[in-house]
Amino acid sequence: MKKLSRSVSLPIAVCLLFGLAACGSNKDAPSTSQSSAGGTKPAESAKLRIVWWGSQARHDATKMVLDLYSKNNPGITFEPDFSGFDSYWDKLATQSAAKNAPDIIQMDAQYFNEYAGRKQLADLSGINVNDLDPNLLSAGKYQDKLFAIPIGSNPFGMVYNKTAIEKMGISGPGDDWTWDDLFQLARDIQPKLEKGKYALRDFTIDGEVYEMFQLSKGKGPLSSSEGKLNVDEQTWLEWCALFDKLREEGVVPPAEITVSEKKYDPQLDLLLNGTVLIKQSYASDYPAWESVQPGVFGLAKAPRSTQAGGYIKPAMYWAISAESKHIEQSKQFIDFFINDKEAADILGVTRGVPVSSQILDYLQPKLNDAAKAQLGLINATKTDANPFTVGPKGFGNFIVDFNKVGAEIVFDRITPEQAYRDIVKHWEADIK
Amino acid sequence: MGERVNSAYKLTADHRKVRDSGKKIKSGRRWESPLAGYLFISPWLLGFFLFTFWPMIQSAYFSFTEYSLLEAPQWIGLDNFNKIINEDRLFYKSLGVTFWFVFASVPLKLLTALLVAVVLNRKLRGMHFYRTLIYFPSLVGTSVAIAILWSNMLGTDGFVNKLLSYVGIEGKSWIGSPDTALGTLILLAMWQFGASMVIFLAGLKQISGELYEAASVDGASKARQFVSITIPLLSPVILFNLVLQTISAFQMFTQAFVITKGGPINSTYMYALYLYEKAFGRLEMGYASALAWVLLLIIGAVTALIFFSSRYWVFYATDGGKSK
Numbered sequence: 001m002k003k004l005s006r007s008v009s010l011p012i013a014v015c016l017l018f019g020l021a022a023c024g025s026n027k028d029a030p031s032t033s034q035s036s037a038g039g040t041k042p043a044e045s046a047k048l049r050i051v052w053w054g055s056q057a058r059h060d061a062t063k064m065v066l067d068l069y070s071k072n073n074p075g076i077t078f079e080p081d082f083s084g085f086d087s088y089w090d091k092l093a094t095q096s097a098a099k100n101a102p103d104i105i106q107m108d109a110q111y112f113n114e115y116a117g118r119k120q121l122a123d124l125s126g127i128n129v130n131d132l133d134p135n136l137l138s139a140g141k142y143q144d145k146l147f148a149i150p151i152g153s154n155p156f157g158m159v160y161n162k163t164a165i166e167k168m169g170i171s172g173p174g175d176d177w178t179w180d181d182l183f184q185l186a187r188d189i190q191p192k193l194e195k196g197k198y199a200l201r202d203f204t205i206d207g208e209v210y211e212m213f214q215l216s217k218g219k220g221p222l223s224s225s226e227g228k229l230n231v232d233e234q235t236w237l238e239w240c241a242l243f244d245k246l247r248e249e250g251v252v253p254p255a256e257i258t259v260s261e262k263k264y265d266p267q268l269d270l271l272l273n274g275t276v277l278i279k280q281s282y283a284s285d286y287p288a289w290e291s292v293q294p295g296v297f298g299l300a301k302a303p304r305s306t307q308a309g310g311y312i313k314p315a316m317y318w319a320i321s322a323e324s325k326h327i328e329q330s331k332q333f334i335d336f337f338i339n340d341k342e343a344a345d346i347l348g349v350t351r352g353v354p355v356s357s358q359i360l361d362y363l364q365p366k367l368n369d370a371a372k373a374q375l376g377l378i379n380a381t382k383t384d385a386n387p388f389t390v391g392p393k394g395f396g397n398f399i400v401d402f403n404k405v406g407a408e409i410v411f412d413r414i415t416p417e418q419a420y421r422d423i424v425k426h427w428e429a430d431i432k
Numbered sequence: 433m434g435e436r437v438n439s440a441y442k443l444t445a446d447h448r449k450v451r452d453s454g455k456k457i458k459s460g461r462r463w464e465s466p467l468a469g470y471l472f473i474s475p476w477l478l479g480f481f482l483f484t485f486w487p488m489i490q491s492a493y494f495s496f497t498e499y500s501l502l503e504a505p506q507w508i509g510l511d512n513f514n515k516i517i518n519e520d521r522l523f524y525k526s527l528g529v530t531f532w533f534v535f536a537s538v539p540l541k542l543l544t545a546l547l548v549a550v551v552l553n554r555k556l557r558g559m560h561f562y563r564t565l566i567y568f569p570s571l572v573g574t575s576v577a578i579a580i581l582w583s584n585m586l587g588t589d590g591f592v593n594k595l596l597s598y599v600g601i602e603g604k605s606w607i608g609s610p611d612t613a614l615g616t617l618i619l620l621a622m623w624q625f626g627a628s629m630v631i632f633l634a635g636l637k638q639i640s641g642e643l644y645e646a647a648s649v650d651g652a653s654k655a656r657q658f659v660s661i662t663i664p665l666l667s668p669v670i671l672f673n674l675v676l677q678t679i680s681a682f683q684m685f686t687q688a689f690v691i692t693k694g695g696p697i698n699s700t701y702m703y704a705l706y707l708y709e710k711a712f713g714r715l716e717m718g719y720a721s722a723l724a725w726v727l728l729l730i731i732g733a734v735t736a737l738i739f740f741s742s743r744y745w746v747f748y749a750t751d752g753g754k755s756k
Contacts, residue, residue, distance in 0.1 A: 097501035118502040256608030
């Protein structure tokens with residue numbers, strides 16, 4: 001029964017969910033068939049399934065790199081599959097359940113522990129990572145074993161509407177600004193704005209921004225390195241009080257505007273539609289702002305308090321499915337992807353700033369303005385960055401719940417004290 | 433579904449009557465064996481067993497397991513159900529939201545459908561055109577694209593508020609406020625009345641014109657005719673629509689998923705959305721399967737309640753005018 005259920009029914013359930021078309025696609029995968037291709041080693045020929053999420057620019061660049069690799073390595077072909085971020089994980093989970101996961105998988109920090117912890121990923125030792133920052137590389141390790149290779153470094157900071165702020169005769173943030181500077185800047189801007197526009201986003205609903213605040217107070221990240229809850233109650237209450245005041249003063253938008261934001265949507269993203277002038281941003285978000293309104297926005301380092309608040313996390317990783325029949329070939333491709341100059345020329349910063357210091361030195365003179373802005377944020381953050389901690393299994397869900405609790409405060413349904421108790425409860429339920 | 437079965441049954445019955453009446457029908461023998469019939473419906477049967485029945489068995493099994501999709505399921509007995517009933521706040525929250533949605537949207541939708549059907553039941557030039565036009569939104573109604581369109585129209589700077597501003601009303605973000613978000617989704621559901629409307633229209637056409645003529649002769653007003661003739665004679669159709677719409681409203685997903693994501697602060701967190709997030713967002717397929725079975729039981733109970741109540745308000749003309 002058990003055997004039958006795993007092998008037969010699940011694929012069927014999966015087909016049911018995603019349409020029949022999704023199935024038959026991997027039937028032609030089974031390895032090593034053609035040994036022709038001009039006498040190259042037959043063991044190396046394979047058709048690799050590779051998946052990633054991202055924007056059109058990333059899709060185009062990646063496909064070109066795949067073509068390049070196939071040209072250099074006869075016998076290796078690819079079956080790429082790419083999408084946006086949200087549906088990506090639903091599909092990957094279902095494919096993995098059906099033991100039908102792609103060979104090469106683009107992975108995210110939020111999901112990394114989930115997959116590595118459940119033995120879905122292959123050991124990646126052997127890939128040349130000599131030029132990678134060890135701090136960044138450690139974010140690809142699970143229980144000291146390397147299961148994912150970071151492929152872009154991604155500092156967290158702020159994005160602001162440079163053009164609008166400069167037009168008011170107010171100077172934008174510098175690299176050494178504090179949280180007080182940020183709130184003062186917002187209060188200076190607000191009187192000069194028309195009705196319905198606000199200086200700052202309401203960060204009460206953004207656990208990740210609160211984490212920067214807590215880091216800057218020297219209280220560490222939201223989860224300790226041992227995987228325990230580390231939300232400091234006093235710091236949290238202080239944070240809520242700060243934004244409560246800003247809300248009252250009308251420097252941040254009212255609740256219903258804050259919660260109906262849709263990130264990156266030209267009409268519904270509060271930064272892009274001009275409703276707020278300052279909000280949080282990863283460096284890798286920058287092309288999304290820049291592509292809608294070129295030259296308008298600037299990136300700023302995370303504000304500091306008693307210490308720096310910023311950190312650098314991997315923008316994303318490459319990982320290999322533990323079920324893959326082509327682990328060696330997949331490893332060779334990843335090696336090529338992060339270390340090859342020709343590939344770097346094509347990829348640019350479509351996956352954040354390249355992780356290999358060699359490649360970065362090589363690319364630097366060729367970068368455009370958007371890429372330079374990202375690089376600037378990395379260099380500013382790098383000097384005193386906090387170490388990045390991958391949260392424990394279930395941490396991604398915890399952040400979702402954390403932000404929902406924040407929304408209840410913004411709508412004035414619960415007190416910050418009650419919110420703290422709810423946060424503790426969510427941690428206990430979410431972290432496994 | 434029920435109707436289809438009924439009419440199929442009636443067909444065979446008629447057929448038998450013809451055969452038994454003594455006339456020899458040569459072709460009758462060809463259909464004697466039930467095998468041929470099953471063969472003809474085998475594509476459907478295959479689809480049903482493979483893609484509906486078997487997954488249902490599977491999900492029944494998963495509902496007694498802890499199953500992360502990535503690892504093999506672990507048998508945990510009734511733990512999932514226990515947790516749902518005793519600990520899960522979100523279960524009750526989402527169930528409450530869903531009940532609100534069902535109880536508000538289904539009557540509203542059926543009322544709209546009935547009124548539109550009555551209007552469209554007249555003999556007018558070009559009526560076919562109007563019918564098509566009015567049915568049209570139902571063809572695209574549940575699609576994701578339309579849901580995205582709505583979410584843009586109902587935002588703070590959306591089209592709806594622009595319209596309101598012309599008449600001097602300052603709009604708000606209808607889907608951004610927990611007080612109005614669910615109401616907005618209920619009104620949006622009303623827009624997809626087309627399927628029920630078509631069935632009502634067919635039902636209206638069945639009602640004999642003589643009854644209305646007789647009533648007019650006796651001096652009954654139009655309103656009186658509607659209440660005393662149309663509603664009773666249409667009541668089996670109302671029952672049918674009520675059951676169908678209630679079942680589908682319990683499973684409401686697309687709009688809640690696309691327009692509000694269940695927010696703000698869970699005010700539109702539909703049961704189906706919760707189930708989906710448990711299964712694929714949080715990889716708790718066992719728990720989600722249990723949730724699905726609980727929903728099945730709830731829908732079953734509500735449907736049974738409707739059928740039970742029907743004996744008091746549904747009127748079958750074929751029973752010689754007596755309510756069943």
